Amino acid sequence: MRIIPAFAAPLALTLSCAFVSGAFAQGSGTPVTAASPDGSIVVSVSVDTDGRPTYTLTRKGKLLVGASSLGFIVADGPTMVRGNRITGSETASGQQTWEQPWGERRFVNDNHNDLLVKFEQVPEWGSRRMNVRFRLFNDGFGLRYELPEQPTMKTMKIADELTEFALTQNGTAWWIPGGEWNRYEQVYQKSAIDGVSTAHTPITMKLEDGTHLAIHEAALVDYSAMWLKRVTGTTFRSTLSPSPNGPKVVRDLPFKTPWRTIRIADSAKGLVENDLELNLNEPNKLGDVSWFKPMKYIGIWWGMIRGDWSWAEGPKHGATTARTRQYIDFAAKNGFGGVLVEGWDKGWNGNWFGNGKEFSYTQATPDFDLEAVTKYAAKKGVQLIGHHETGGNIANYEAQLEDAMKLYDKLGVRAVKTGYVADAGGILAPGDTPDTYRMEYHDGQRQVQHHLKVVETAARYHIAINAHEPVKDTGLRRTYPNWIDREGARGMEYNAWGQFANGPDHEPTLVYTRMLSGPMDYTPGILSLEGANKVPLASTLAKQLGLYLALYSPIQMAADFIENLEAHPKELAFIKQVPADWAESHLIAGEVGDYAIFARKDRNSEDWYVGGVNDATARSLSLTLEFLDPSKTYTATIWKDGEGATYETDARHRIAYQTLTLKKGDVLPAWLAPGGGLAVRLHPAK
Template identity: 25%
Template sequence: MKKQIVILLTALLITSLSYSEALKLQSPGKNLEIEVEVTDYVSWSLFMDGEKVMGPSTISLTLEREGVLGRDTRVRRVTRQSENQIINTPVYRKSEVINHYNQMTVELRDGLGIVFRVYDDGAAYRLTTSFRRDIVILDEEVNMVFPTHEKAWVPYIVPREFDPYSTSFESTYDLLTLDEVVADSLIIMPLLVEAGKNRKIVITEVDLEDYPGMFLTVNNERTGYSARFAPYPLAEERGGHNNLQSIVTKRAEYIAKSEGRRNFPWRAVAVSNKDVELLDNDLVARLASPNRIGDLSWIKPGKVAWDWWNYLNIYNVDFRAGVNTETYKYYIDFAAEYGIEYVILDEGWSEQESLLQIKPYIDLEGIIKHAKDRGVGIILWAGWLPLNQEMDEVMRVYSAMGVAGYKIDFMDRDDQPVVNFYYKVAEMAAKYQQLVNFHGSYKPTGLQFTYPNVITFEGVYGLENVKWTDYLDMPEYDVTIPFIRALAGPMDYTPGAMINSNRWNWRAMHATPMSQGTRCHQLAMYIVYESPLSMMADNPTHYKREHESTRFIASIPTVFDQTVALDGVLGEYVAIARRNGKNWYVGAMTNWDEREITIDFSFLGEGEYDAVIFRDGINADRNGQDYVREVKRVDKGTTMTVNMSTGGGWAASIKRR
């Protein structure tokens, strides 16, 4: 990613043994300010428009040999820096990101450095150390204290019974005050806090490398949240889903072993005065380490026909449907007919013990040739433990065979070795020019910018859950995650259901699943949700029956040049416009409440456009599959009233005349 950089750098040497006044750092627009105090401990506070919204929050790092850094220390030096740059982001929801910030590095006499960075829409800090020998990290103190905490959208961890730090990272949100948060519970990030006056603060982390991921828990004083990290695994055994996972049976007293000279992950907060501002926040893109793989021209985003969600339950064919060669050739023919770039072979194509042992009823070479002849790529599902055991050979063999990439599943951990596994996969897949889709994964933390072949992540309570859940508020969740989970990065929600139901008729079904909400709610997801590799989850037989909807889905790009957040209220509704080339795409979704909103088309350029619109039909509240397709002429002066049914949506493809 080429960068155009303008840098102003100044340094200030602090020589006194103590520093009684706070060190201050303002954002470029001066609306945000960080204050750092170094007394008996180090703390920082964040101000919005002159009012404290976070802090004082203490910071320290506890090492096995060196002790607690950030306690009873003094400032050695403060360095300030300002930077304004453009980062090229070709596999993203926009082609360029403006990276304009002010930065302050505080170096302490005990060897700890803290880099503070502030933007107009967020702030972050990271620790640094410069020891010559390796270090053992016992703990990192991260606190997020809120003077005003009205409520938070809390995604509790759902732990596996064999290890409290093992989870799929798929959770719905509980809307809670601090007093209502369960003590000692683990919370998945991103976490959103409403900090008074409708101000929203989203907590996440960026540049997570060679280090465990961070969970949050309510602090003892109930003034905010503190960090918890999965301890380093000392003993593991094979188990879990289909024996594909490595189950931790013993953990250490420390969280990481590391080189002594390093940068630690960014502790980041995105801020907004209006909910809609969170829909297009680029904090993660700005903080992530830059592209390490160079040329990206071989990376091909797109749609993928997926077999697992629909249980390979095709019909009106003359062969037995299932995990077999004939079925996959049918999926490939469907993909080729509609211009869908990929087909995934989910679990079952290989033996459980080894990805190099192909099931006898799968002619993988024949499937790949059939796909190649039709311009379709093949992606293989992989359990993480078998892949980890044979990674180099698996990628070498299947790259030579023509496999485009992997969907890697069931890591269900974010301790240091598993985080390192992500980087190992990303680097090796890039070597073989293959894509990676992480499922059973923690939230994105910027790896998708460092290795852009890592094209999407799960880490979301997606459509797959309707196959078994008793949760009845998917439409509300669907219009919550664009403000919270999506801020961290792409999410493989796996939309595209063609059987659509209202709240009263919906049932969890495994073989013929249905969505909660309307058809147009599903169509809008392909615009509202960012995922450069976007699944089409339903049955090809259903898609062929629903030709209009399928053509529309297939026509929507998965990466964009520009994003405009049009409107939205957290948990209520969302409306987003995205541009790819000269064409625009607009998606809107609502919760279970019927809703009327106004779309302002002022984002369009000059001239007239034809908008192909899918809107909820008059009976969509009774039958979620009811929709209307219409074509209207629009220009930048157009405003349009959009009516969405209960659990409804609205989607448009807009092309210049």
């Protein structure tokens, strides 16, 4: 086993390599196969009688993915689907253990086998070449296209990608629609697999035989995001996020596409405890990133979301110097590492939604002294968390990006929340001016390029990025560890705008869908359980604490007003204690969309934390504490739903407290209220 520190340069991991020479005739049907390290997953690749590349996938001897096509529609020539022959293949394998600088777990195991299959079209179809790499793990697989240099094609203009996933069983799917106006901020649907239309990924499925799947992608760089379109029955095909320029992707050769991935498991636990997408990304390119420290933070935000304050200047302006000092004082007193301030800069007074051309990222409003506030925070041992809203106008942002990051670096701001509030996207291409606004989908190639430009620029100034209204996470936090977080789902803010706007099953569904892609800035900690006009949340008080364990992020917000946090001292005590960085994480109880209980070990102490969230069905659990150190006895401090608690009435505020002495192997009983949750700290007894 090889352990690679997070800051190490990439190492060659190939343990074996073989080249299979010779050319198979078009349509010969001779398959090329490879298996996962434990032999449970087998891929078989061939061409059919029309020369179409296809693959199949079996697991434990059972066909899971039937014959599925591969290839492209190009905008300036024949399709790259028919007329192919296999000209050769290569196999390789790799095994290592690598260290994350921060994450759900400190060490990640990577054990895989590779199969590279080389295809070439016959002359009448253009003699174009493409390679397809399959990487097989014991708990899933990925495939990507690798387009080599070739005389018949210098630039590839992709009209669409035609990767198929022909599932052999029906079952249940949890998904959100792809390409809708509100980006990824949708309520998850639960339907039969053959009832899905076009979905964003990750999409999670439970097949009729109990097999759990999650289809997604990894290493999305300089390419349009993949949506998943059902073709017929239980067969799905990739379709790329559109571009108003025509081709969805334009790339000079050689290049590699993102990976198309399937996590495969016998249970929900196997989906969650799976690092497939991380392992398919390149190692850390930034080196030492110890300048970023996982933290909890508060912010001048919930007041604007509820309408109590405004982003715009005027009598209700939220981001004032005086209010920020007040929040800094609270953060310093209670051990919060940062204070987010939204609306500090000029540009919020007009119609900024989907516009953003007036935003300045270096000029503050008259009632906010940026330099004085950051100096005050530094004296108190607190960081200001910066904020850059673009309104989707990425040309305006890119024009100021270098100066904005340089300013934050000078002031000691080490994390920035970016925002892209717009119906679909932003500016098209380099050369557009900030006054030119042409719509593009938020996850098209141009936006993918933009997000990486922001992350790379920020890294040069030792600044971390928390992107809201982002391109979805595809594991790039491994390669760029300053990309600490994203929103990319329907977050807490919706609870401010309508009663039960996020239903009680929303967060238990996020655990098994959106959270499979990476950390989420969900902004928990609304201890008042009230949105605007006192609309209630579909949550108990204990659930607000359980969210810190169910929805991982290396920065966790206590999002309520500081007055409401102070009014709940016992709950605030848990939020102050719970870490934002973990050595281990295990799902110890849960089912997709129903409930999720985690056990997580603090990276910086011997403490364990147990907890999570529930849907609308009350349930009693018996949690076996097999993960504890057998040589230690633990004091368990418990925050749990009080008797009769339910999200549906004022009983949502009922919470109970308990202290127990526990050890490895003990069983902790837990009752979860409708819309409820649980939070437990296990501290080694002295």
